Amino acid sequence: MTRRSDDVLDRLVRDRYPALLARARLLVHDPTAAQDLVQDALVATFVGRARFTSVPAAEQYVRRALATRYVDGLRRRGRERLGVERLAALPADVAPDPADTPTGLADEVEAALAALAPRARACVVLRHLEDLSVRETAALLHLSEGAVKRYTSDGVRALGDLLGARPPAPDHPEVPVHLVPAQEDRRG
Incomplete structure (x- = not known):
């Protein structure tokens, strides 16, 4: 400083x-x-x-x-x-005893991290394991802050899919969205 x-x-x-x-x-x-x-x-x-x-x-x-x-x-x-x-x-009887299998979950997480694209993996590790800020991560990886946010978001989403940690889907189907032209577009 x-x-x-x-x-x-x-x-x-x-x-x-x-x-x-x-x-x-x-x-x-x-x-x-x-x-x-x-x-x-x-x-x-x-x-x-x-x-x-x-x-x-x-x-x-x-x-x-x-x-x-x-x-x-x-x-x-x-x-x-x-x-x-x-x-x-x-x-x-299935839950691992931490004293017996100290790397069970860690191995699963490690394998899931290895499946990520390199930049997504780096962003996830730096942001969530090393607890660096977006700015610090961007500087370290020579990326824009927006790219760090995107890679981190994509990586966390992919990890959730790979590890089955995604929240369940809502009970209701998604509501379709229909685009309506703006008033000036309708005048033709």
Whole structure:
């Protein structure tokens, strides 16, 4: 970090930390989790390449990082819950004992990761196993942030299909969508 970024970070934490913490409390309700969320957002903001010249600009970025980190945490917990439910659904005599088969599930995940396209695999591993941000992943792989999001999304979807961790399809059939020309298109 440059000296100027250090100064902005110091002033941001000194002057705006209570406001950032209050915003985080709106998201997570738990005071300790809110402090962790603010810390994660500050680290994500100031460890990357972003350089801020003012506290308001840095605060705006940290506020967006709070929301992003919160949503990422929800998604991660949702995937973890699906994995636990999948394991819990196995009959007791079929469910692997972690002490006996420490690599059973890991081997399955490893095989599924190996089936992904190289860029999708790299994005999934960096984003979800290494917990890098989209920006950090993009910089590391020399891709655009949009490409990282797309490869990660495609990779996670493919992993869900390969591992059977996709949520069940809705009970109702999909409703067909019919395109209707706009008013100016109908005039002919």
